[in-house]
Amino acid sequence: xxxxxxDTLLQLPLFQGLCQNDLTEIxxxxxxxxSKVKAGKRIITQGDSCDRLxxxxxxxxxxxxxxxxxxxxxxEYFGEPFVAEPYSLFGMRTDYTASYxxxxxxxxxxxxxxxxxxxxxxxxxxxxxxxxxxSNRAQVFRHRLLSGNAHSLEQRMIHFFLCHSERPSGQKxxxxxxxxxxxxxxxxxxxxxxxxNELQSKELLVLRRKEIEIxxxxxxxxxxxxxxxxxx
Amino acid sequence: xxxxxxDTLLQLPLFQGLCQNDLTEIxxxxxxxxSKVKAGKRIITQGDSCDRLxxxxxxxxxxxxxxxxxxxxxxEYFGEPFVAEPYSLFGMRTDYTASYxxxxxxxxxxxxxxxxxxxxxxxxxxxxxxxxxxSNRAQVFRHRLLSGNAHSLEQRMIHFFLCHSERPSGQKxxxxxxxxxxxxxxxxxxxxxxxxNELQSKELLVLRRKEIEIxxxxxxxxxxxxxxxxxx
Numbered sequence: 001x002x003x004x005x006x007d008t009l010l011q012l013p014l015f016q017g018l019c020q021n022d023l024t025e026i027x028x029x030x031x032x033x034x035s036k037v038k039a040g041k042r043i044i045t046q047g048d049s050c051d052r053l054x055x056x057x058x059x060x061x062x063x064x065x066x067x068x069x070x071x072x073x074x075x076e077y078f079g080e081p082f083v084a085e086p087y088s089l090f091g092m093r094t095d096y097t098a099s100y101x102x103x104x105x106x107x108x109x110x111x112x113x114x115x116x117x118x119x120x121x122x123x124x125x126x127x128x129x130x131x132x133x134x135s136n137r138a139q140v141f142r143h144r145l146l147s148g149n150a151h152s153l154e155q156r157m158i159h160f161f162l163c164h165s166e167r168p169s170g171q172k173x174x175x176x177x178x179x180x181x182x183x184x185x186x187x188x189x190x191x192x193x194x195x196x197n198e199l200q201s202k203e204l205l206v207l208r209r210k211e212i213e214i215x216x217x218x219x220x221x222x223x224x225x226x227x228x229x230x231x232x
Numbered sequence: 233x234x235x236x237x238x239d240t241l242l243q244l245p246l247f248q249g250l251c252q253n254d255l256t257e258i259x260x261x262x263x264x265x266x267s268k269v270k271a272g273k274r275i276i277t278q279g280d281s282c283d284r285l286x287x288x289x290x291x292x293x294x295x296x297x298x299x300x301x302x303x304x305x306x307x308e309y310f311g312e313p314f315v316a317e318p319y320s321l322f323g324m325r326t327d328y329t330a331s332y333x334x335x336x337x338x339x340x341x342x343x344x345x346x347x348x349x350x351x352x353x354x355x356x357x358x359x360x361x362x363x364x365x366x367s368n369r370a371q372v373f374r375h376r377l378l379s380g381n382a383h384s385l386e387q388r389m390i391h392f393f394l395c396h397s398e399r400p401s402g403q404k405x406x407x408x409x410x411x412x413x414x415x416x417x418x419x420x421x422x423x424x425x426x427x428x429n430e431l432q433s434k435e436l437l438v439l440r441r442k443e444i445e446i447x448x449x450x451x452x453x454x455x456x457x458x459x460x461x462x463x464x
Contacts (some may be wrong), residue, residue, distance in 0.1 A: 090360070091367030093375065121359050125350050128322070131349075134366045135323030141373035143325065145395040146299065148380070149416040156418075158327065163377040184381040186388070186418070 008057050011081045013133060017125045030119045032107045037102050044100040050088035052110045059106030063166065065098035071184065072176035074164045077103065086130070087137045089113055138224045151227075154189050154195045158224045161183065161214060169218035175211050240289050243313045243430045245365060249357045258355075262347045276332040282320035284342045286310045291338030295398065297330035303416065304408035306396045309335065321345055341365050371406070383459075385419050386427045389457040392417065393446060403451035407443050 009015045018026070027147075033052075037043060037059075044054060046066060058080050064073045084100055108230055111120070120126045148159045162168060174181075182189040196212065199205040204220050206213040214220055241255055250258070265284075269275060269291075278285060278298060290312050297306045308330075316332055316367070336418045352358045380391045394400060406413075415419040428444065431437040436452050438445040446452055 034382070053292075087367050087370040087374075089367065090363040091369075091371050092364075093368070093371040097374070117356050117359055117363075121353075121356055122257075124353055127349055127353050127359060130363065131322040132324075134321050134363065134370055135321065136325070138319040138366055138370040138373060139323050140323040140379055141370055142319075145373055145376055149418075151418075160381070186383075188447070191351065 011057070012055055013081070014053075014083060014086070014126065014129050015130060018123060022123055022125075026120065026123075030111060030115045032109045032111060033133040034107070037106050037108060039102050039104045039106075042099055042101045043108065044084055044096050044098075046097065047095050047100040048086060050094050050096050051088060051113045053086060053113075053116065054081040054084045054100070054108060054110045057083075057107045057109065060100065060103035061106065062101050062103045062128075063098040064101060066163070069098055069178045072174060074098075075175070076166055077171045078167070080107075087134050088219065090134075100179070153185065154199065155224060155227055156185055156187075157195055157199075158220055161217065162224075164219060165217055167217070168221050170216065172214040172217055173211060174214075177210055181212075236265045241341065243254060243289070244287055244448065245313070245362050246285075246315060246316065246318070246358065248361060254355055254357075258352065259420060262343060262351045264341045264343060266339070266341045268341060269338050271334050271336045271338075275340065276316055276328050276329055276330075278329065278331040282317060282326050282328050285318060285321060285345075285348065286316045286332070286340060286342045288316075289312040289339045289341065292335035292352070294333050294335045295429050296332040297396070303412045304406060306330075308396075308398055309403045310399070312339075313337040321348065321367050321381065322366075367381065385423055387421075387459055388457060389424070389427055389431075390452055391397045394453060394456075397449055399449070402448065402455050404446040404449055405443060406446075409442055413444075421458055 005027070006020055006023055010018070015023065025110075039059075046064070056078065060080075060085075061074045061078045061082060063074075063084075067073075067074075085096055085098075088094055088096055094100070117167070135210075142209075144159075144163055148156075148163065151159070160176070161172060164174075165172060176184075178193055179189050182192040185192055196205060196207055200207050202223070204223055206215060237259070238252055238255055241259075242250070247255065267273070271291075275293075283306075286309065293311075293314060295308045295310070295316075296304075296429055298304075298306075299306075318328075320326055322368055328424045376391075376395055380388070380395065383391070393404060393406070393440060396406075401408060408416075411421050414424040417424060427439060428439055431452075432439050434455070436446070436455055438447060
C-alpha cells in the first residue's frame with residue numbers, strides 16, 4: 001500500500017486512528033472496490049438495499065431524496081471525504097433513504113457488508129469509530145426531534161431544512177411548489193412566500209421557480225440561533 | 233453461572249444470540265454491577281454523563297425528561313427487559329437525555345463503558361446487536377423527522393407524543409400547561425383543548441389538571457395511521 005492510499009483512508013472518519021500496519025492488513029484481507037465515475041452518474045438509488053459502505057474519496061456527490069407523498073425533492077451536496085448513510089447498513093430500515101449522483105468526475109470505493117464485522121470489526125478503533133458515528137447520528141436526529149416545536153414561520157422553515165440535512169452546512173436545494181411547501185409548514189401560501197423572500201433579501205436563500213436554493217446551510221442555522229432567544 | 237442468570241441475560245437484546253460459553257466467559261471477565269433498588273428511587277439523573285449501560289432485569293422504570301425551556305415534563309414507563317439510552321454511550325452528546333426512577337422494587341445491573349468495547353466488543357454477535365440497536369434508533373428518529381409535517385392538529389399532537397417516545401407503545405405522561413402545549417403546537421388554546429377532549433372521548437387520552445396521560449401509545453399510533461390517508 002502506498003503512502004497516498006494510506007493517507008486517503010485515514011481521511012475517512014471510519015478509519016481514523018488506525019495505524020499503518022492495521023491498514024495494510026485490512027487492505028490485504030478486505031476487498032475494497034475502487035472505481036472512477038464520470039460526472040452526472042447515479043451510483044446509488046433511493047430505496048435500494050444498503051449492503052455496502054460507499055466512500056467518496058475525490059470529487060463531488062449530490063444526494064436526492066424524494067418524499068413519500070411525491071411533494072418535493074431534497075438535494076444535498078457533498079465533497080470528499082464522504083460515506084453514504086453508514087446508519088443504513090444495520091438495523092431494521094436498511095434501504096437507502098436517498099439516491100446519490102456524482103457532480104464531478106469522482107473516485108469512490110466500497111466495502112461489502114460481509115466484510116464489515118468479520119474483518120473490520122476486529123479492530124477496536126474501527127468499532128469505536130463506527131459506534132461513535134452512528135450514535136452521533138441518533139443523538140443529532142433525536143435532538144432535532146425535540147427542538148422543532150412552535151417558533152415563527154421563519155424558524156419552522158429553517159427547522160424543516162435542517163431536518164432534511166445530513167450535514168448542517170453546505171449547499172442544499174429543495175424542489176417544491178409554493179402551495180405544497182405552505183401545506184407542509186401548516187401556513188398560508190402568502191405567509192410562506194413572504195418569509196422566503198425575507199430570507200432571500202438576507203442572502204440566506206435563492207428563490208427560483210419551484211426551487212429554493214440554500215447556498216450555505218451553516219449561515220441559515222447561525223441566523224436561526226440568533227433568533228432563538230426571542231422564543232417563549 | 234446458573235441457568236436463571238443465563239436466561240436473564242439472553243432476554244436482553246444486546247446479548248441475544250450469544251451462546252452459554254460466551255456468556256460464562258463474559259461474566260468471568262466483565263464486572264456486572266447487580267443491584268436491588270426500592271420503588272421510587274432515582275437511578276439516573278438527566279444531564280449526567282452516560283458512562284455505563286444500565287439494564288433493568290426485573291421491575292419497572294419511569295423516565296422523566298424535562299425540556300430545555302422548562303415548559304413540560306415527559307414521563308415514559310418501561311418494564312423489563314430494558315436498557316437505558318444505549319445511544320448515549322458513544323458519540324458527541326453522551327449525557328443522559330432523561331432521568332430514570334424505579335416504579336417498583338427493581339433488579340438492575342450495569343456495565344461500565346470501559347468494558348464494552350475491550351471485552352464485549354470481542355464478540356461479533358454483541359457488536360452486531362449493538363450496531364443494530366443504535367442504527368435502528370437513528371433510522372426511527374430520522375423517519376420521524378421526515379414525517380412530521382403539516383397534518384391536522386390532532387395528528388401533529390400525536391406526532392409530538394411520538395417524537396418524545398422511546399418506545400411507540402405503553403403508558404406515557406405529559407405534564408404541561410394547556411397554554412404552553414398550544415404554543416408548542418403552534419395553535420390556539422381552544423383548538424388544542426378541543427382536540428385533546430376529542431381524543432379523550434375516544435379513550436386514547438386521559439386529561440387531568442396540567443397532565444395528559446396516554447394509557448397506550450400503540451393505540452394512539454394506530455389511530456393516527458388510520459388518519460394518514462386523509463392527508464394531502
